[in-house]
Amino acid sequence: MQSKKPTLLRGMRDFAASQVFKRNYILDTIRHTYQKYGFLPLETPALEHLDTLTGKYGEEGDQLMFKILNSGDFLAGISDQIKDYKALSRQITAKGLRYDLTVPLMRYIAMNRNTLVFPFRRYQMQPVWRADRPQKGRYREFYQCDVDTVGTQSLLYEAEIIVMIHEVLLRLGIEDFTIHMNHRDVLKGLATLAGAADQAHALGAALDKLDKVGKDKVLEELKDKGFLPNALAKLMFIFDLPTTQKDRWAVLTKQLDSNQIGTREMQKILDYTHSLGLEEPSITLDLTLARGLSYYTGTVFEVKMKHLNWGSIGGGGRYDGLTGAFGQTGMSGVGFSFGVDRLYEVLEELNLWPSPLGYDTQVMLANLDHLSEQWALKVLATLRKNEIRAEIYPETVRLQKQLQYAQKRQIPFVAIIGSEEQTAGVVALKNMQTGAQKPCSLASLLQELS
């Protein structure tokens, strides 16, 4: 057999124990909160039919989808005249890796519509795959933690999402965040104001870049896209919005028709968050928030760190037509997704990990000789019965080696058990940090470690 140096695929990662512990800490925190709000778990397969996935995310999304080559003779019946790779790809691939968790949810709901209880509330924490070029905090396989409520138009659920975002982030010790909120209907209203109602998407895409490229570049892009100068003049207020939330609302409602659904809904949502006990939500009305995923139809959110200029740590919004693609119309849903990998980077950067994380071994039993082994194993069993994470060194090698092992593993306590201890019915408990050592009875050992 030829051996080649093994490597990882682009954008794919291994996770060592210390990383898994940290990731689990994030996942546990999110799961705990989601469940507290009454959401139930769902898991779906990594692979879906390609036609389930495509056409929901916009052109960009479809391009970034990982496709799986058909099994067997995938060239059977394919003309060798085909030179267009896209046409060929449609014929030789029929399944793909999921791109997010929302579309699989819609498929699931459409399939189980007669047995599910609506409104259907589920959370889902699983990996998704995108054939993107990796960058910092951006990978080709990454975890999303979705919550969605499907089957009701109630804006209460938008408000709940906002409250949950606060709870999860504050639990993780993250305070320096802002939830940016906008509404597709507001974007439509702005486009209408500029005399191009059908150009809402283009307008959003251009505005989205405002904080990155500045006002002039945005205007330039809009001109290129066909917006007329006198139409643009009507949009100039966007660039000089007041700083306080209240004044912003005033300007926006004045500029847009007072019957705007978008502004009314967002107001209502804010009222709800107050009623749900969120005194000062970290929310800002952000007219430049567009979000590329094309399935959103109502409010959209994105959570960003105020002082870290990275991508968002989560995003979501309301979608009305998604189940329609699976033959189930009139089903509105709203959802949100945390990015575990982004949260990880934030906790890492801000040094917010708790210590200890509470998953690693608390005590190692040193294995001195076969005579005392029986006593050692009894101690080990007792520790585990009392929910203390314990292990025993597998061989009776020199104590020096065993202590070195414990040190490298960063195990905080070593219990030394030899014939002396066995006769006395104790263990010698050594604190690896201070080096102090004292004989302990079984009872005091348990007390010391719990």
Place this chain on the structure above:
RNA sequence: GUGAUUGUAGCUCAGUUGGUUAGAGCGCUGGUUUGUGGUACCAGAGGUCGCGGGUUCGAGCCCCGUCUAUCACCCCA
């Protein structure tokens, strides 16, 4: 997908205008005798110089391709 930069021991890096057996620090393994680690000392292992081709008498250094990582764009978690 577009445009750049990058890649030498497990890790961080050195390697002079292309010229013999490619180096350091840390880490690793063993030892400094018997049941005590993190310090010190001694010894040792470990590199097809990312991979594949090319130029050259000769390539870690030059050229091309490819993979990876990083950055910007696109888009996004």
